[in-house]
Amino acid sequence: MIVRTRLPEGSSHLYTDVLGTITDRSDEALTIETRTGTVEVRLASVATGKIVPPAPPRRRPREG
Numbered sequence: 927m928i929v930r931t932r933l934p935e936g937s938s939h940l941y942t943d944v945l946g947t948i949t950d951r952s953d954e955a956l957t958i959e960t961r962t963g964t965v966e967v968r969l970a971s972v973a974t975g976k977i978v979p980p981a982p983p984r985r986r987p988r989e990g
Contacts, residue, residue, distance in 0.1 A: 929958065929975040931967055941973060 929944045944967055946960035956967045 927958070927975060928978050929956065929967055930973045931971040932973050945978070 927946065927948055930941050931944065933939055933942055944958050944960060944965050946958040946965070948956055949959045949964070950957035954969055956969065956972070958965045958967060
């Protein structure tokens with residue numbers, strides 16, 4: 927899942943993306959497990975989200 931969230935006013939960008947697996951949801955926030963750790967995203971800051979397919983398996987290096 928990828929979730930696009932609004933950043934606070936005055937930030938250098940308007941939005942940021944969080945890519946990972948949603949592990950918990952409350953009335954106020956999502957908990958997302960990313961490659962680098964767990965992130966909590968407030969629902970009030972969510973602009974959009976969508977399901978993305980898992981990354982394909984890595985290819986074995988070529989021999990030769």
